Amino acid sequence: MVTRSDLESVFNKKKYCGGDQLKFHTADFEAVNHREAIFFVEDLVNKNEFLSEWQIKSIHQLILKNIDDKNAGVYRKTNVIISGADYVPPDALDVESYMQRFINWYQTDGASLHQVERAARVYADFVKIHPFVDGNDRASRLLMNLELMKSGFPPVVLPVEKRLEYYETLDTAHTKNDYEPFLTLIANIAESGFKPYWHALGVTP
Numbered sequence: 001m002v003t004r005s006d007l008e009s010v011f012n013k014k015k016y017c018g019g020d021q022l023k024f025h026t027a028d029f030e031a032v033n034h035r036e037a038i039f040f041v042e043d044l045v046n047k048n049e050f051l052s053e054w055q056i057k058s059i060h061q062l063i064l065k066n067i068d069d070k071n072a073g074v075y076r077k078t079n080v081i082i083s084g085a086d087y088v089p090p091d092a093l094d095v096e097s098y099m100q101r102f103i104n105w106y107q108t109d110g111a112s113l114h115q116v117e118r119a120a121r122v123y124a125d126f127v128k129i130h131p132f133v134d135g136n137d138r139a140s141r142l143l144m145n146l147e148l149m150k151s152g153f154p155p156v157v158l159p160v161e162k163r164l165e166y167y168e169t170l171d172t173a174h175t176k177n178d179y180e181p182f183l184t185l186i187a188n189i190a191e192s193g194f195k196p197y198w199h200a201l202g203v204t205p
Helices: 004-012 026-047 053-064 092-107 115-129 136-150 160-176 180-192 195-201
Strands: none
Touching: 026 053, 026 136, 053 092, 053 136, 092 115, 115 136, 115 160, 115 180, 160 180
16 A cells, blocks of 8 residues: 555646646546545544445545546446456446445454455455446555554555466456455465564564
């Protein structure tokens, strides 16, 4: 996850595109929006509340603010596909009921899982539903880190060298209902997130 300091320079940067009027490129809006979404997630961590559809929609609204306001925080009304994946998300007409079942799972069966497993399942099952037209992957990463941080874990960032493994294990979870490879991947990344703290403390894991 990008930190506040990582985004501060982008947030303060001014780009001019003709005349004297200040305008941001889409990439700038994405960076600024992600910054605001991180702040919002940090507030949710402090409140330590159960995950809700309102939280999910609010995070997504921040992600697409000034980029696609029409669809920001709104469940999709059209069918979509995931590029490069065999899995096809549910029909748009079923998205709302899938999301309700997702939240119900989180509050029941999901509540009994280990914190890292629950966070990984939140990530995988949210992407499986693909409830929004755009921004699902960004939202899923924030939701996973929200769950990890509520449990005292540092936020995780998917390494570039793990990206192919990420896509393959996620597609396996979605098409074969085999979550083990994806859960193992996320658990290893979550464990590596503690390395800076171990180093600072002089601890060898």
